[in-house]
Amino acid sequence: MTELNTAIKPYCFSFLFKKGVEYAIYLDPDIELFGNMGEVFDGLKQHDAIVTPHLLTPYFDEKQPSEIDILSSGTYNFGFLALKNTNSSIRFVEWWEKMLLEYCYSDIPNGLFVDQKFGEFASSFIDRTLVLKHPGYNVAYWNLHERRLEAIGKKLTANKMPLQFFHYSGVPEDVRYVSKHQNRHFVKIGSLVYSILDSYSRRVKDIEQNTSKDLRPDYQYFDNGSSVLDLHRIALRIAETSLEIEPSGALKFQADVFFRKKKLLLKMSTRHEIELYCEPIIAAALYLRPDVLNYVSLEPGRYPHSLRQWFDSTGHLEFGLTQNDLTFSDKSAAKQPDFGKQLLIGSQRAIPAPIKKILPKSLKRQVKHALRFGYGFKQTRHHSPDQYQQMLYDFISRRDVTAHPVTRLEHSVI
Structure with a gap:
């Protein structure tokens, strides 16, 4: 669902620009506005694009996220993006569309993080890009170390400047922990940050309680009720195929798509490809656990029995599958020479x-x-x-x- 939601961003900009809209601003659904974003509207008079960086200062500690984590997900946070309808912005959006058709997924080791990593090119591809460093924009767990929030009268401020919007990324059940993606901050009950997070959490819970229990996000479940896992998504991508969609919005579970052997080209990175003859689900497991290559024997054109035996025995558990989920068309593939001898190549x-x-x-x-x-x-x-x-x-x-x-x-x- 995350991949789909983020992949449509450039198409939304294109749609609005074709309608003649002069300015378009995108905000993530977990963002709350506290100001009128005057700096953005003023900035768009002189610039074609406005982006906000995750950080304005380093962390100077060993906690999470680190600067390396930020680099991995992108210098700019694309929960916010403002574009003007100009030739420069349109060229960027059209390029962005093409890239997301194939690469809108998270693969941090290979430099991908859904739509956001491509935002690194915004400041170089778009002629006039403003990197907005106002501390009141895009306040979130990743920059609370550098932004002091205060209530001055009825106004909220960040470093004495008006708070424009807060980004509620990964807010946990216990909001004192701020976000499930960090371990740097723990806020006290009654503090301003706690109050902001608690108010948001309560409103989200109210919406959930008033939402039908039968309403489930599309494309997160198969028609048999089982969850669509990252392993399934990667298997589909490797196999270069797709699934049928039921009228209910659920994906039709087609065992042959995942569990029937075929020739595959597994791209482990931009420079490393592996030719495999196996089931897409096995190739996906190898993609997610490349360290297994240290222990298994892979021969071009031959079935990787040792890899299959690892997946059948314990490997599938790592990805959220049960033994009942393993519906291989060839049950005999795992009944090969001893697991230990096959597995411990090298x-x-x-x-x-x-x-x-x-x-x-x-x-x-x-x-x-x-x-x-x-x-x-x-x-x-x-x-x-x-x-x-x-x-x-x-x-x-x-x-x-x-x-x-x-x-x-x-x-x-x-």
């Missing part, structure tokens, strides 16, 4: 000789059992023999391997 498949000499017989038996059932201990240049030995001892002391034949562990273990 890892130790037997106890290394130096370690074997110093292990007591009982421990050797348990470690062999672990390797037999798919545990792996990957020894790299970062692990000395002593560290590797300790990894084995730690593993045995932490786990009853006979009771848990397939479990994901630490130290690069699946």
Whole structure:
């Protein structure tokens, strides 16, 4: 739903500009206006675009979000965007439309965050872009460290300047925590920030109570009642296909789309592609867990049995699936040579000789059992023999391997 909501932004601007609208301002639905945004309307007289940065000053602490987190999601917060109907803005909007058709999703490691990351180009693509640094605009959890909110009479201010709008991003049930996306701020009951957040939370709850319980967001559920997970969305994208939509707005669950083998090209990044012959749901799992490549054997044109065995055993649980959700058309694909032998490509498949000499017989038996059932201990240049030995001892002391034949562990273990 987030992808769809954010993908339509440029199309809304295009629609309004084609209708002859001179100025268009977008505000996220979790924004509340406290002022008339006079600086924006004045700014649009001289500029083609106005954006607001997430931050005006650094954090100078180790809490979340960090400056790196902000860079990952975008310098500018596109919960607000003001554009003037000019050739420069129209060119940007048309380009933005094309990009969001294919890339409007969150993939932080590869530099994507729905529509917002493309806003980085606004100041260079649009001739006259104003970066509005007024502290009363786009006040939110990410910049409360630098903006002091006060009530002066009946007016709210941020750093002594009129508060124009507050962005209620990720407000939790207990509003003292400000947002589920941060751990920097904890506000006291009765404080001004608490009062602002509490008022918003109460109004949202009132709306929810007066909304039909049967009303559910479209495209978040399959027609069988199960949730549409990120894993499903990525599988559809990898398979370059789509699903049918029921009149109710629910997506028709088509098992063959997710669980039937086909040739796929998995783009792990802009420079790394993998040719696969497997089910789209398996490819999506690999996309979300690229570290699994350290342990599985992938051969072009051949089915990745070790990857499938990991997904069948425990991997699917990480993505919110149950065993009943696994409706593979080929049930035999998982019944291949031993899981441990297939999975631990590039890892130790037997106890290394130096370690074997110093292990007591009982421990050797348990470690062999672990390797037999798919545990792996990957020894790299970062692990000395002593560290590797300790990894084995730690593993045995932490786990009853006979009771848990397939479990994901630490130290690069699946």
